[in-house]
Amino acid sequence: MSEIRLYVTTTEALAGEILDLMTVCFGEEDLAIATTEVDEKNDVWEASVYMLADEEEAIRARLEDLFSADFADLEIQREVLPDIDWIAKSLEGLKPVRAGRFIVHGSHDRDKVRVNDLAIEIEAGQAxxxxxxxxxxxxxxxxxxxxxxxxxxxxxxxxxxxxxxxxxxxxxxxxxxxxxxxxxxxxxxxxxxxxxxxxxxxxxxxxxxxxxxxxxxxxxxxxxxxxxxxxxxxxxxxxxxxxxxxxxxxxxxxxxxxxxxxxxxxxxxxxxxxxxxxxxxxxxxxxxxxxxxxxx
Ligand SMILES: C[S@@+](CC[C@H](N)C(=O)[O-])C[C@H]1O[C@@H](n2cnc3c(N)ncnc32)[C@H](O)[C@@H]1O
Missing domain, CATH: 3.40.50.150 (Vaccinia Virus protein VP39)
Structure with a gap:
């Protein structure tokens, strides 16, 4: 199933406020991820929500409702993203991450932990x-x-x-x-x-x-x-x-x-x-x- 990006074009000054709103609305739901991206060449900020096609209608309705008070003039734009291998993508999401002395990894990646690492095992889940x-x-x-x-x-x-x-x-x-x-x-x-x-x-x-x-x-x-x-x-x-x-x-x-x-x-x-x-x-x-x- 294809992935859809719904987005609004905004300024750097407003991008944070719009992302705050979207993050509160969608949190880190698996299939609706809110993010801001900047096209530095054109000095354009885009606040986006990513979802699978079958979620689009419901998410668009929630976005319209969210923007209706303070951002009614924003036009919600749409992009269909190239097909993604969701299994590969989810495994990619679970790759170990290093930060300072820590490595955060799933249970399937215990073999990636090195002797001096401080390892934290976290499965991708509901938090x-x-x-x-x-x-x-x-x-x-x-x-x-x-x-x-x-x-x-x-x-x-x-x-x-x-x-x-x-x-x-x-x-x-x-x-x-x-x-x-x-x-x-x-x-x-x-x-x-x-x-x-x-x-x-x-x-x-x-x-x-x-x-x-x-x-x-x-x-x-x-x-x-x-x-x-x-x-x-x-x-x-x-x-x-x-x-x-x-x-x-x-x-x-x-x-x-x-x-x-x-x-x-x-x-x-x-x-x-x-x-x-x-x-x-x-x-x-x-x-x-x-x-x-x-x-x-
Ligand atoms: C961005 S996550 C951070 C999770 C984790 N600490 C980390 O750094 O990955 C924010 C968490 O804060 C919780 N949260 C949001 N507002 C809060 C508040 N006012 N008091 C306590 N928890 C809050 C959310 O439920 C969510 O689990």
């Missing part, structure tokens, strides 16, 4: 975070640096998805980790992934939206907070997130398009954090910030 997305890979890379170079006695993984980042912290250091997600299915998947990675204690998984106070109970403040969610909620929660950070603590933020990075950094500077480093992976950025207090 985000197989390591293939630039945001997850970016977080893994920065986690490696932070846990090696800073004092990390505990950590919070907000929006844990598959649990990959919480598992990564715990593989580097035996510190208590709190892993939360708004989605109960993600939390169940993450618990299973921790077990299949041999982690039976040390990570507490909870269903919680943002910094919902009852979920945190006795936890925190944290030496390390990782949040790979979208730019807009990250900016909104900056004061709460910083309130849960220990003096001298580090924050790793992702889910941010390159064009949105300054707004996110400004929100966290305003909440008292200093920017340390930004890294890029496939158009997405991961930002490391540190608490002003405790800096030398």
């Amino acid at each position: 985000f975070g197989t390591g293939h997305h630039g945001t997850t890979a970016g977080c893994l890379e920065v986690i490696g640096d932070v846990v090696r170079s800073r004092t990390v006695r505990n950590a919070l993984d907000l929006g844990t998805g598959s649990g990959v980042l919480a598992i990564a912290v715990r593989k580097l250091k035996r510190v208590p980790v709190l892993a939360t997600d708004i989605d109960p299915i993600a939390v169940a998947v993450a618990e299973g992934n921790a077990r299949s990675n041999g982690i039976v204690e040390g990570i507490e998984f909870r269903v919680a939206p943002g910094f919902h106070s009852t979920a945190f109970g006795e936890y925190g403040p944290f030496d390390l907070i990782i949040a790979n969610i979208l730019a807009r909620p990250l900016m909104k929660m900056a004061p709460q997130l910083v309130a849960h950070l220990a003096p001298g603590g580090s924050v790793i933020l992702s889910g941010i398009l390159a064009s949105q990075r300054w707004k996110v950094i400004a929100a966290y500077n305003g909440a008292g954090l200093a920017h340390v480093r930004t890294i890029w992976r496939n158009g997405w950025v991961t930002i490391h910030l540190r608490h002003g207090r405790g800096l030398v």
